[in-house]
Amino acid sequence: MTEQTKENRILDAATLEIAENGYANATMARIAKRANVSSGLIYFYFPKGKLQVLLSITVRFWKILNDRLETQLESISDPVARITEVARLAEFMLVRDNNRLYLAKVLIEELPRMFMINDEELKDTRMEITIQNRKFIHTIDSIIKDGQDQGIFDRDLNPSAVRQVLYGAVEMLLYGLFIKASRNEDLGYGKDDVKYTLDMLIWKFLCKTP
């Protein structure tokens, strides 16, 4: 999918490494080995080290997601269809194959960490995430407000709170799939349940009751 530059290979390798060992235990040496580059090259592309690599994984994902959203949503006008499309796309980008689930795991587990970064030297990368994140949030919130204005979505709900609910729902549903895929534990539902549950969440929770 993404062009196989060495920079991208490093990010892919880091995704795998972090997914398997967690950020705390991921080592630069192993990332380098997985990407089949020297450890020094990682610092050439990401001078601030491991944290910048993690941030860059996130930036790359959000950029692609936002780009695709923009394209996909262009031709859809119905708020229900639009919000459903957002969920579908997130699902598609993170669940389609097991490789994607690694990315899902990293994004879900490490996203909160992003908000905590104060390092002055990483301000730029951090800002990029914030921009992409705000863009995403704005997309969702706009759809919700739009639906409320059109009388389709429940006007009594706070759009920001709804967005958090949707975000959390998608996150935990996907996370369960990851656990299922990577361990023996069954959490009691499958990919089809995710689709159906999210549809119902939109129809019943988000839409105006007749």
Add this chain to the structure above:
Amino acid sequence: MTEQTKENRILDAATLEIAENGYANATMARIAKRANVSSGLIYFYFPKGKLQVLLSITVRFWKILNDRLETQLESISDPVARITEVARLAEFMLVRDNNRLYLAKVLIEELPRMFMINDEELKDTRMEITIQNRKFIHTIDSIIKDGQDQGIFDRDLNPSAVRQVLYGAVEMLLYGLFIKASRNEDLGYGKDDVKYTLDMLIWKFLCKTP
């Protein structure tokens, strides 16, 4: 709340340290300093080190939550009231004051890490978490199934998927509050919105539509 033994002081200090720096950057030396004990003493109480401390924070929380749930739910029979009470209690234990929000942050961010632990020596502590976690999951799933059996909750929803949605919704709503409290960023909603949104999630999404 909890008795101020040195052991508890260590866990409290660790919660703060991990909340501020993340598990990866938390150091035993700083935890010791914050707890006003020597670093050697941490190993007296938690011989397996940092990871055991993290696990112990989690165990302590889940034990208390499950205990209280048991007590509180005893006198409630209506499924809607029961599931609402679960949300209320989680909220209460994690949001009541800002100190609690630190705990919320640690639990939310580091919980996934728990599932990755294979360390033979920590099997016992890990098992304790699994037990508490299953107990919690079982409590929720039982309420949902019960409600479905009674024709109050929507029978077409997969109980496990619903549980993930509720868990994710509570998590993200609380997490937004933490961001708000610890940074200037406003996510667009407040404590009251959390209550109302969760109530609506239960009424509209979870309950059977008439």
Add this chain to the structure above:
Amino acid sequence: MTEQTKENRILDAATLEIAENGYANATMARIAKRANVSSGLIYFYFPKGKLQVLLSITVRFWKILNDRLETQLESISDPVARITEVARLAEFMLVRDNNRLYLAKVLIEELPRMFMINDEELKDTRMEITIQNRKFIHTIDSIIKDGQDQGIFDRDLNPSAVRQVLYGAVEMLLYGLFIKASRNEDLGYGKDDVKYTLDMLIWKFLCKTP
């Protein structure tokens, strides 16, 4: 001489290591090995690393020198005798045996580096040097001004410039001795020439011509 605490052992080992390899090539690992301590312990006493070790060598020397000067000069009132005593003491502390010459070499070669340090984190150590240095400069300048006031020293000379000349003269004369001791090269003079030359420098250059 100095109490053989581990801290002092580290400074002694570092002096030797830096004298032999230069600051640029000195390694913490070798300093540790020479001091017979673990490399980690160096960071326990000198958290800012190699540069702090270098600064600390200097601080220790200047402190001792200033202390002894204070004691020795107490009982001397004649400006000529006083300034001679300063030169003698510097000589004594740096030349008496070959071990001392190592210290001399480090102090002479690396002193200029001290003035260049801007590192915010080393401000304290750097300030200590500045204080000791000013104390030393003040001692010398006072003697010179005193001698000028008494009509013994040449009043037309700028005391600060004279101090630089004396400092440079002592430095280069001692440095030559180090070269001689550590290599085969002969620079054409010996310890006795140093004494005589410095005496003449004081008598002829510094004193008022009759």
Add this chain to the structure above:
Amino acid sequence: MTEQTKENRILDAATLEIAENGYANATMARIAKRANVSSGLIYFYFPKGKLQVLLSITVRFWKILNDRLETQLESISDPVARITEVARLAEFMLVRDNNRLYLAKVLIEELPRMFMINDEELKDTRMEITIQNRKFIHTIDSIIKDGQDQGIFDRDLNPSAVRQVLYGAVEMLLYGLFIKASRNEDLGYGKDDVKYTLDMLIWKFLCKTP
């Protein structure tokens, strides 16, 4: 002054880089950037790397100094005038503008390092320095011996020791000017004091007392 070939630009850039960061912290990458060439090119001109660059800075300086000395001294016969000319020329070459002071700093601080070099591969460059250095020393020592023979300079002084004194005096006086120029610290004297003090050093210390 010097022709702006890329080779010279590299040496100039290295002088600045080493003056600002010290030899230990100077990096080839920054030297290349300052010289506006690629780092690879430095190895084209100086295959032995950083040390060879440092040696080359020194060689270039001493060669020019010795050349000029030869020219300037040709027409002067009086020992006092000759030795004064040496001091003047050194001053001129190192103090005339602030750029020169950077060179002074590097030469003063890093000269001792030269004597420590044993690297077989740098034997040639090192030898060049030794040759230039001996030539310089010989020039001075000759003037002094000459003056002593003519009964103008004090015959009781060891010429080599005198040379060290003069060298140290010039060095420290110039060094003080550098400190003054690059920091706020005032060492209590200026360029005029340097001239006067050196004149007096020659007249009073070096010359025979009547």
Add this chain to the structure above:
DNA sequence: GATGAATGAGGTTTCATTCAT
């Protein structure tokens, strides 16, 4: 001549963990 991405040896540095007191 000139470039700069890429390497990897070798240094610095951290910090979990121990143990004598």
Add this chain to the structure above:
DNA sequence: GATGAATGAAACCTCATTCAT
């Protein structure tokens, strides 16, 4: 129970140096 100086494995990270272009 409690301390904190001391250890050393193992990570991070730098940067001199190379080489295909």
